[in-house]
Amino acid sequence: MTPSSTLGKVYLVGAGPGAADLITVRGADLLAKADVVFHDALVEEAMLAYCPQAEKIAVGKRCGKHSTAQKFINKRLVDAAQKHQVVVRLKGGDPMIFGRADEEITELEEASIEVEIVPGITAALAAAATLKQSLTLRGVARSVAFSTQAKATDSTSLPLPTADTVVIYMGRDEAISIAHQLIGQGRPTTLPVRIIEAISTKRERSLALTLGEMAAGCATDWFDGQAPALLLVGAVFGNRLENSEILANSRLSA
Template sequence: MKGRVVLVGAGPGDPGLITVKGLQLLSSCDVVVYDRLVSEDLLKFARKDAELIYAGKNLGESYNQSLINEILLQKAREGKFVVRLKGGDPYVFGRGEEECSFLTERGIDCEVVPGVTSAIAAPAYAGIPVTSRWFSSGFCVLTGSKADGSSIDPDYIPRKGTLVIMMGISKIDEVKKAILGIRDPREPVAIIEKGTTPSQRVVECTLERLDYCVKENNVSSPAVIIVGEVVKLRNKLWNYHNVLG
């Protein structure tokens, strides 16, 4: 009997941000293979007899993608219904395309259930809309740490609008240098650490002080960096008690 795999986006941290479909699948599967940034509260919705497999990794750890691929393949070949529970959205810097293509090439059915990405949710929980008719008619999401070990690609940095940088804290010096070559050094910046969780912390500065701000405040991953005039709206829109309880 051939099993199947569904890649489910768990959202950015707040367990309430998973989709209804994602929660239904999580509650009915045989195996859950979950990431480090997935809220443990979500695992309570899995069947009591479901197998839970941790497949997360911290920066620099050796738990690699090929091993995760093999785990998914093995469980599916055992005839199991597998939910691959991934933080945020599987296709927004989540390596979901790598896992799905690996499985389909080997004859395993693979479905994707989108999730709420931290690129939008973390700013929203901090009172920062990524678009605004007042300040920004568009936004761009970039990674600060590419697969080859390099940092942000300057060719993708827009001259206007909101810029969202994910996975950029470990390479903050390179990130700042790349953006400064294109954007105004006086632009407002918000750094959102552990967004949408009770531990959320927001640090504001200007682009020219981005690296100092990260280091002085000991900002750690996961964190999202927002560059643009929309950061100014935080004083009007942010309400900690309404959003985070």
């Protein structure tokens, strides 16, 4: 038996937005047969109930800010595949958006370890489901962009994409600057904004406001600072007054 024939396979599995039953059937099946599961710290306990048999190891942060930690995760995945047949790396949301999966894939492929990706529900789509509002809408929005806010090397803000609906991930700390940028692109101050925290979990909260209100800092005190927050901006959110039913308790009292 050659050493390579004993190598296991690593599955990068999207955990989805938070709720345990918003993982895919394929992802849940893989958890049920995993020898070891490396999961983001933010993954809910209920999801780990899919893999009672597995060794469960909490690693890293969802937002992936710690490059040293990322290198350590990469190494642990390689080590695990040299000892176990089924290794699952469970990542919040979808692995292929804002997930740093490339670094893990590259490292595993360099070690001749087979990798398979199982997609997950990304936060923006879970938010749209909660809000009961499509991100695209005939005659209103035919494109949607998912973005993070980032600084250029001279610390100016890089431009945000021009899609009809824009969803900003990890935008809590930059909410005011993001609003100013979007207004600077020509979007009206009256444009509806939705902010959602801890999507699909018991701690889910949402806020309805306008782009002008966000620019004025109206959301600042609302954030709880612990949960991941998503900013959704676009005319689609003014589409159906029925939205207000969901948001009645969360509307700015201004």
